[in-house]
Amino acid sequence: MTALFIRYRNLHENFSADTDFNSPQKFHSKAVPRIGGLAIFLSLLFAGVIRLLSDTYSATLLLFLLGCSFPAFCFGLMEDLTKNISPRMRLLACFGSAILASYFLGAILHSIDLPWVDPLLQYPVISLAVTCIMIAGLTNSYNIIDGFNGLACMVGIISLAAIAYVAFRSNDSTLLFVAVATIGAILGFFIWNYPRGLIFLGDGGAYLLGFSIGVLSVLLVVRNSAVSPWFAALINIYPIFETIFSIWRKKFIKKMSPGVPDGVHLHMLIYGRIARWVDPGNENALISDNARTSPFLWMFSSLAVFPATIWWQNTFALQALTLAFCIFYIYIYRSIVLFKKPRWLK
Template sequence: MAIFFVVSFVFFVSLFLTGGLRRYALARSLMDVPNARSSHSVPTPRGGGVAIVSAFLGALPILAFFGGLSWTSTWALLGAGAGIALLGFLDDHGHIAARWRLLGHFLAAIWALFWLGGLPALELFGSVFDLGWLGNVLAAIYLVWMLNLYNFMDGIDGIASVEAICACLGACLLYWLGGFENLMLAPLVLAMAVGGFLYWNFPPARIFMGDAGSGFLGIILGLLSLQAAWVSPKLLWVWLILLGVFIVDATVTLLRRLLRGDKVYEAHRSHAYQFAARQYGRHVPVTLAVAAINVFWLLPLAGCVALWGMDGTLALMLAYLPLFVLAVRFHAGELENA
C-alpha cells in the first residue's frame, strides 16, 4: 500500500505540475517556435520536463527513508539529476556554450560515479572483467553520451516519454520475475513521473519536455543501468537492450555526420525517427512504433538475458541488428533532403 501511494502520488504530481507549467509558459510566452530544424509546425509551450524532475527527485528521499533505495544511490541520482536538469533549464532559457555544457555533464557523471563506486565488473561472453580506473573513465563517457543522445532523440511528440516508460516498466517486470525486487522502486517511480507528463506530451503535444527533462532522463536511465549492474553484471546488458532504439538511432546518426564532417553540435533533423515522421506526415505512428519495438522485440530479448541466462553480448548484437537496418532504411545521419 505504501508503494502504491508513493507511485500514485508521483504520477499525479507530475500530471498537475505539467499542466501548471503549461499555463505558466502560455502566460509568459515561453514557446518553442518552429524553425527549419524543428519537427513541429505550431508554436508549443516548453519546459514541461521540470515536472518529471521535481516529481522523481522529490520521491527519492522518501524511498531512501523507508529503505526502498540505498542512500548512496539516492545521492548519486539526486546530485547528478538535479545538476543536469538545472543546466538544461538554463540552456532552455538562454544559451550555454557547448564546452561549458559538456564540462557540466562530466562533473555530474563524476559525482554520480563517486557515490555508486564507479563502473562494476563487466560480463563479456561469459567472462567477468574488472576494468579498474579505465572502467570509470568509460562509465563517465557512457553517462555523458546517454544524456546527450536522449536530448538528440527528443525531437517528436511523445517519443522520449514512451521510450523511458517502456524501458523502466520493462526493467521492473524483469526485476520482479528474476528476483531483483529491491531494484524495482526507482525505475517504477521514474515511469510514473514520465507518465504524468506524457498525458500532455502525447501527439499532438501540448507542451514539450525541453533540455531540462531530456538530459535528466538520459543520465538517470544511465545511472539506473549502472546501479543494476552492481547487483548483477547481466543487468547492464538488460538496460542496454531495452534502450536500444535510442542508442542505435543516435549513434548511427552521430557517426555518419562525423564522417561527413558536419558540426555535430548544431541542431539538425537527420535522425531516423525524424525522417520517418516526415515520411508518414505524423508523429503518432513513429512514437507507437517505438513502443511496439520495445515491447515485442527488445523486452523478450532482455528477458532472455535476465531470466534464462542468454549471453548479454550476444543478445545485444541480436537486438541491435534489425535496429541498425531500420536506422539505415530511414536514412539516419543522411542529409535532410534525402
C-alpha cells in the same frame, strides 16, 4: 505539476516556450513550453521526500540520484530557458553528473563480459572512465531522440519497466521503487505531451531521463551479479545506436561536425516517409503526423527491450540480440533512405 505549467503558461512562456520552428530537428508549428523536465524533477523530489516516511534507504537512493543528476539537468534547463548553452558545456555537465553518480552511488562497472576488456576494468581509473562515457552518452542520446510527441518519454518508460521487472526478479526492492517512481513521474508528463504536445521535455527533461535510466541500468548490474551487463546494453540500444550511427553518418558521410543538428535521424525519416504517408493532407485528423510517428519507434525500441527481459541472465543471447538489433537498424534506415521501405513497415 505539468498541468499547472500548462494552465499558467502565460506567466512563463516568454522565456520557457520553444519558438524555434526552422531548425531541422523541429516539427512543431506553435510556441510550446519546454520545461516538462522540471515537473518530472519536482515530482521525483516529492516522491523521495514522501518515501522517507516508510523506507529511508530507497528514499535516500532516489534523492541522491536526483542530486547527482543536477549538473546535467540544470545545464539542460538553462538551455531551455536561455537557448544559449553550448553543446560542449552541456556534454561536460553530463560527464559531471556521471562522475557524481559513480562516486556517491557506486555506479561503476568492473565487468562487461568481454574477456579482452574486463582485465582493464580492474583499474579504477579505466572503469570510472568507461562507466562515465556510457552514462553520459546515454544521457545525451535521449536528447537526440527527443524529437516527436511522446517519443523519448515512452522509450524511457519501456526501458524503466524492464529495469523494474528484473529488479523485482532479483529481489532488489530499492531499485524497483526508484524505477516505478520514475515511470509514474514520466506518465504525469506523458499524458500532456502525447498526442497533442501541450508541453515538451526540453533538454533538461531529456537529460534527466537519460541520466536516470543510465545510472539505474548500471546499478542493477552492479548490485545484482546474476544480471548480465549486456541486459543494460540491450534495453538502451535504440538511443545508444542512434547516437553512434548519427556521429558516424555526420562525420564520415556528410563531412560535418557531429554536434550540428540535421534532419535525417531515423525518427525524422519515419515522420517524413511513413507517418505522413498514412493519412496525407488531413488537417482534421485526431492524431497528427508528429504524434503518429512515435508509436513506430516505441515498437522499434520494444524489439530490443522485450527479449532482454526474457534472457536477462544470458550474456551470449543478449550479445547476439544487440548485434541483430544494430543490423536491423541499419537495414531499416537504408531502406527508408533509398525509398525501398518494407511493405510491413507501412
